[in-house]
Amino acid sequence: MTISDIQKHLEENSKDLSTEFKRLFHGRGELYKGWKHLSVDSIDDILSVALYFEEENEVELIEMLKSFVASSRHKTIVLQRRYIKGSPSELIVGELADDLFVVENGMKIKLNLLSNLNSGYFPDMKNGREFVKANSKDKSVLNLFSYTCAFSVAAMLGGAYKVFNIDMSKSALSTGRTNHHLNDIDTKSVSFFSYNILKSFSSIKRKGPYDLIIIDPPTFQKGSFEATKDYRKLINKLEQIASEDCTLLACLNSPDLEAEFIKELIKELAPSFMFIKRLENVEEFQSEDEERSLKNLVFQRSKIIV
Known part of the structure; x- marks a missing residue:
C-alpha cells in the first residue's frame, strides 16, 4: 500500500x-x-x-x-x-481548544491530544461502553481499573443507581469527575476511590455486593498489574463481591492472551459465572487475527442447583 x-x-x-x-x-x-x-x-x-x-x-x-x-x-x-x-x-x-472532548454515541469524554501518555480515551472500547449503558438500569456497578471513568459515565446514563470507580491514579479519577460533569451527571451516586485494587479487597468488598462488575485492566503496568499472573487474583475474589445475579464484563487487550485465558480462569475460580458471549469489536478496528485484538467477554452469575 x-x-x-x-x-x-x-x-x-x-x-x-x-x-x-x-x-x-x-x-x-x-x-x-x-x-x-x-x-x-x-x-x-x-x-x-x-x-x-x-x-x-x-x-x-x-x-x-x-x-x-x-x-x-x-x-x-x-x-x-x-x-x-x-x-x-x-x-x-x-x-x-483547551476544553477538548470527544463524542461517542452522544457521550462526551475529555481529551488531551497533546499528552505524552494516553489521550484519556480508548475508542476500541466503544461496544463495551454500549453494553454497560444497556445493562446498568437500577444496578450497583463496580468499575475496576476505571481510569477516566468512561464506563461509569455510560453506566449512569444507562440508569445505574450507584457506581464505584477504582483506580490507582488520582489524576485519572479527577478527569473521571470532569467526564461526569461534561455529561450533566450528578455525582452524588458516583464514588471515586484511589486504591491499589489487588491490595484493597476488603474495602471493595464492604461496598458490595455488586450487580455489574467491569474488569478492564492494563495488560502490563509495572508495579501495578500483570495480566498473566494478576487477573487470576481478581477472579479468585469475584464470587465474594458479586450479587446472586451479577453480570461480569471481563476485558483483555493483550495480543498474546486469547479469550480462553479468561474463560478458563472463570471456570476454575468462579464457576457460578457462565460465559454468555464475546462482544463484537468496533467495525473500523477490524484485525487480521481477532484473538490478538480486544476481547470483551460477558459472564452471568446463576445459582447452582444441586
Whole structure:
C-alpha cells in the first residue's frame, strides 16, 4: 500500500463523518501491508495521527495528510510519535481548544491530544461502553481499573443507581469527575476511590455486593498489574463481591492472551459465572487475527442447583 493508497482509503472512510469519533485507518489490525505502525482518527474537525515506529517516508506522509485535510471537514492535524521516548505529540496544522472532548454515541469524554501518555480515551472500547449503558438500569456497578471513568459515565446514563470507580491514579479519577460533569451527571451516586485494587479487597468488598462488575485492566503496568499472573487474583475474589445475579464484563487487550485465558480462569475460580458471549469489536478496528485484538467477554452469575 502506497501513501497515495492511504489517502484514497481516508477519503473513502470519511464520507459519513460527523462530530463523533471515527477511526479512519487502523494499521495496527495488520490488514494493510507495511502500515501496521499507523493509525488515523477523526475527532470532529481534528485529524489525530499516531506513528508507532519511525516512518522513512514521514515527510511525504505528512504532506499527504495536509492535502487530505485541505479538502475534508478537518482543520487540525495532531501527530504523536509513539516510537520516541515520551511519545511526544506535535500540532502540525491548526490549533486545539483547551476544553477538548470527544463524542461517542452522544457521550462526551475529555481529551488531551497533546499528552505524552494516553489521550484519556480508548475508542476500541466503544461496544463495551454500549453494553454497560444497556445493562446498568437500577444496578450497583463496580468499575475496576476505571481510569477516566468512561464506563461509569455510560453506566449512569444507562440508569445505574450507584457506581464505584477504582483506580490507582488520582489524576485519572479527577478527569473521571470532569467526564461526569461534561455529561450533566450528578455525582452524588458516583464514588471515586484511589486504591491499589489487588491490595484493597476488603474495602471493595464492604461496598458490595455488586450487580455489574467491569474488569478492564492494563495488560502490563509495572508495579501495578500483570495480566498473566494478576487477573487470576481478581477472579479468585469475584464470587465474594458479586450479587446472586451479577453480570461480569471481563476485558483483555493483550495480543498474546486469547479469550480462553479468561474463560478458563472463570471456570476454575468462579464457576457460578457462565460465559454468555464475546462482544463484537468496533467495525473500523477490524484485525487480521481477532484473538490478538480486544476481547470483551460477558459472564452471568446463576445459582447452582444441586
